[in-house]
Amino acid sequence: MKLLPQFLNLIQQWRPCFADYRTHRRAVGFALSLLVCLGRRTISRAICAQQRQFQSWASDYKLFSLSRWSPRSLFNVVLKLALDLVSKTQPVVIALDDTITRKTGHRIPNASTLRDPLSPPYHTNLVWALRFIQAVLLICPMDGMGAARAIPIAFNLAPPVPKPKKKKAPKTATGDKGDNSDANGQKVGKKTTDPEWKHYYKMRRQQGLSAQGVLLIQEIRSRLDDIADFAQRLLWVVVDASYCNITVLSRLPERTVLIGRTRKDIHLSALPEAQSGRGRRRFYGKDLGTPEQMRKDDSIPWQRASIFAAGRSHQLRYKSVGPVLWRRGAQRRALRLIIIAPLAYHAHGHRLYRQPAYLLVTDPAADVVQVLQAYFYRWEIEVDQKDEKDLLGVGQAQVWSKQAVSHQPAFHVASYAMLLLAAIQCFGLNSTSALSRLPLWREHKPPLRLSAAQLIARLRADLELLDAFDTSSPPRRSSDFPRAALEKQIGMKIPVTMRAILDSAWT
Structure with a gap:
């Protein structure tokens, strides 16, 4: 039982991020319960996993909607812990990408109609969703050969700039629609001359996806500059084609390389x-x-x-x-x-x-060889996003307040980042020492490392082991219980039990 204590010890480093110790304890409970609960990762299911479904739930929702804490402060702790795993001979490599979380409520702030990335190439589909920009720190093997691990260090809400509403053509005296011309003969709603569309294009250049991406790059560079050992280290940013444009390239900070x-x-x-003589320089x-x-x-x-x-x-x-x-x-x-x-x-x-x-x-x-390897390591951010949405259920919480819409998914991703760091500290970067027996159809090709699903299974197994010690017969002294020792170490009770997780699976 190594992963659960290590994860809880890392979560304790979030204490300065919250103004009150009670808020921090509530955050610890949600960080663990959102990872290990079964089914959809909603706030109510996380409350049931903490055995508090018969108490007032107002404070639980206020943790994300009203409490004064910043997701950036949580990710700052993650970044400092992850940088300890970066080789001193390698540059700091991060990957940047955007992702969406599908929604159904039409009163959710910043939700909009977006292009579905799973659309077939011959037809573009639209979905109602929230858009986020995610940055991950790539922990590369020391020897340069082997799989990397992507640790999330930012998960920012990135809503698109709203388009102007389409103007209706005025009707003539006969009831027919006109030719969409105003009194001066200018086409109404023409995108090249309409002031509303001009303002839209201006705001899209200032607040579009590329602009928000370069702001995130500048923010990460600033966070590295605040750490003495990394202030002069090069930052490599690996992106796809949507961020390789003049908006990003013209605003890159110092000591930053874009790939x-x-x-x-x-x-x-x-x-x-080289030119000699007079004339304009080329x-x-x-x-x-x-x-x-x-x-x-x-x-x-x-x-x-x-x-x-x-x-x-x-x-x-x-x-x-x-x-x-x-x-x-x-x-x-x-x-x-x-x-x-x-x-x-x-x-x-x-x-x-x-x-x-x-x-x-x-x-x-x-x-060039290091650049190529960093580019192929960028695939790890795709693995992270798949695990976050399909396995962890990031974005499934039913929250509607403006702060909770951005804070709750970021908190969920930060908890996942802490789990990955705890796994690396316990088992190593590419180790399968804690892997249980594989199914027969997978024994011919064993995994190279522990997946996110296997790490969550380890957390649940540790919780089940704690429950087994609590219900052992004959009863032991409280000082012999692993739960008592662990709770004394972290300074609080472990709010989640495996029995509560199973009992709340139907909710």
């Missing part, structure tokens, strides 16, 4: 040659074409690198071109272009290839 996937049809230029050199054209150019040689991805090492083929300039995206900032050849795989007896990838790096001097 972003880009399109295959952007136009790149070389650095200008900022851009000759046109180099598009990344797709460079991939097909035989004069640029292919290179190979050993990269760990999908549970094993791969021999990757890539091209490196740099420094280059992207006039429309990065202006005069020097970049490096990395072209990744399509990976081959076998399916149904056929040899198939995936799509090529094109990366832009804002530091042309960065080690």
